[in-house]
Amino acid sequence: MTDSVNLRAVVLDILMEINEKGEFSHLLINNALTKYQYLDKNKRAFISRLSLGTIENRIELDYIIDQYSKTPVRKMKPLIRNICEMSVYQIIYMDNIPDSAVCNEAVKLATKRGFTGLKGFVNGVLRNIARNKDNISYPDRNKDIEQYLSVKYSMPLWIVKMWHSQLGIDMTEEILAGFKxxxxxxxxxxxxxxxxxxxxxxxxxxxxxxxxxxxxxxxxxxxxxxxxxxxxxxxxxxxxxQDISSMTAGYMTGFKAGDTVIDVCAAPGGKSINAAISVGADGKVYSRDVSDYKAGLIEENVLRLGLNNIEVQVKDALVMDESMREKADVVIADLPCSGLGVMGRKPDIRYNITEDKLVSLKELQQSILSVVQAYVKQGGIMMYSTCTINSEENEANADWLCKEYGFKKIEYRQILPGKNGGTDGFFVAKLRRE
CATH class of the missing domain: 3.30.70.1170 (Sun protein; domain 3)
Structure with missing residues (x-):
């Protein structure tokens, strides 16, 4: 194979799938990097950075484009909008690429994709932004700090408002900066x-x-x-x-040799693996998830690591398994959540989550907890965790579990990207059945 791959065309295809079809950024980018594994490392890094950077900064990029385009971003044809966004990202964030090259490549892409009539528009908008990139205006921080943070860090305004309410404005900005x-x-x-x-x-x-x-x-x-x-x-x-924030959950658990552990939503298996190594040959880990596909992801990692004390099972966490009632020394409940803590790695989450989804996720979490709590033996440990930053999904659910099912709080820990640089946001609640 040769290296004659148009890297920007690869990125454009990725962006179209994510922004127009709702595909997941981490899966598409990983698939692309695997497909082009033969390329030089720097070229693969270009694909990854331009894809992720454009998605992560989309609100800011659109804000900039709207200042210099007669046609608002929301009215542009999808392909032209994506070309403009990825090009403005290069102009603003990738100093090693000449602005002229960015503009020329954008025009070529528009032409090759059948939009010859709009190449002048693309060229004009991008060159205008390139000339004025040091004078771009943002919302007035002093007049409306929430709007400023929303644009500056490309975070939907409602999320900024929620974190402002729950954590304060300084911590909110620290989190937003941490994602970058x-x-x-x-x-x-x-x-x-x-x-x-x-x-x-x-x-x-x-x-x-x-x-x-x-x-x-x-x-x-x-x-x-x-x-x-x-x-x-x-x-x-x-x-x-395994991210250090996720590893912290296992470390806090304090697994003992010989423990029986049930991991109820385990894929791809990081916490199950951590538990299996910790409990040793005399311990047992039941690693469960809802589908054959997810169980396969766990099995793949278990086989690679050569661990014989993990049993991978296809089980729906919402369905009671009577055979496991009060059998577990530890239940790991790392449950489906809004994912607001991992937006640094999966930036498209911010555009797909809604306030209504937060409510339904909290209800789902409580439904699962009401089932799996029964597996914890007297004196045993429930480790409830999420990869989000939202008190309703986190502390409120842990408090609810204690009140409804007789658990006692041992420790809550909210890990924040800004406080733990280079890691994800993560919540862990360690609870004991009294």
Missing amino acids: QEKKTYIRCNTAKATVEEIKKILSQESVSVAEVEGIQYALEIKDYDYIAGLKSFRDGLYQI
């Missing part, structure tokens, strides 16, 4: 196969940069690798990719 921080890659070492020091040595031999993580002895931060599946250490099952 460089994302880090963390691994949970498979200490059932090798020690952390042995895994560090092997990674170093593979020319991977490794750093320890304060507070969690089995976690490492890695960087400077080409792609994870290309590493023999990964294929040999020496570790599992």
Whole structure:
């Protein structure tokens, strides 16, 4: 294969699928990177950055375009709108690309996709923005800070208002800035196969940069690798990719050797794997999810890591399993949620979630908790967690579980991107059945 791939055309196709058809950004981008794995690392990085950056900053990009276009963004043809958005992202955020090249490539794309009649429009708008990029005006921070933050950080206004109400404006801005921080890659070492020091040595031999993580002895931060599946250490099952915020949930649990653990919504299996390594050969983990597809994702990781104390099951968490009533030392309930904490990695979430969905998700979470709480034995632990930042889905649900089913709060922890740079937002509630 050759490298004669139009990278911007690849990105345009990704954006059209996400913005016009509602596909998931992380899946499409991962599929594209896998398809073009033969390309140079820098070219793959360009695809990833331009795709994610354009999606993440769409509200700001549209705000800028509307200042310099006679046709509002909302009235543009979808393909032209996506070309303009990805081009303005390059002009504003990618200093290493000449503005002239951005404009020329945008015109070529419009022409190749059958919009020759609009190439002058595209060229005019983009060159106008390029000439004025140092003088773009934003909403007045002093007059309407919520509107300012919404545009500056490309976050829907209703989410900004919600966080302002729940957390205050300073914390809200810290979260928004946290999403824009460089994302880090963390691994949970498979200490059932090798020690952390042995895994560090092997990674170093593979020319991977490794750093320890304060507070969690089995976690490492890695960087400077080409792609994870290309590493023999990964294929040999020496570790599992898991964000440090998610790993914290397992660390807080305090698994004991020999524990029986039920992970009720487990795919792709990170928390189940963490539990299995922690409880040892005498322990047992039942790793469950609702479909064969999701169970397959878990199984794939379990087989790669060579863990024999995990049983993967297709089970609907909403359906009571009487055989497991009061059998678990620990129930892991990392439930479906709004995902507001992972918008740094999945930026399209912000455009797809609604206030109505938040209400229905809270109801779903309570429905699942009302079933799976029965699996916790007396004195056992319920670990309720979400990857969101919303007190109604988090603290309110944990409080509800304590009130309705006789659990006692041990610890709540809300991890915020701005407070823990390079990680996701995550909530964990550790509860004990009295």
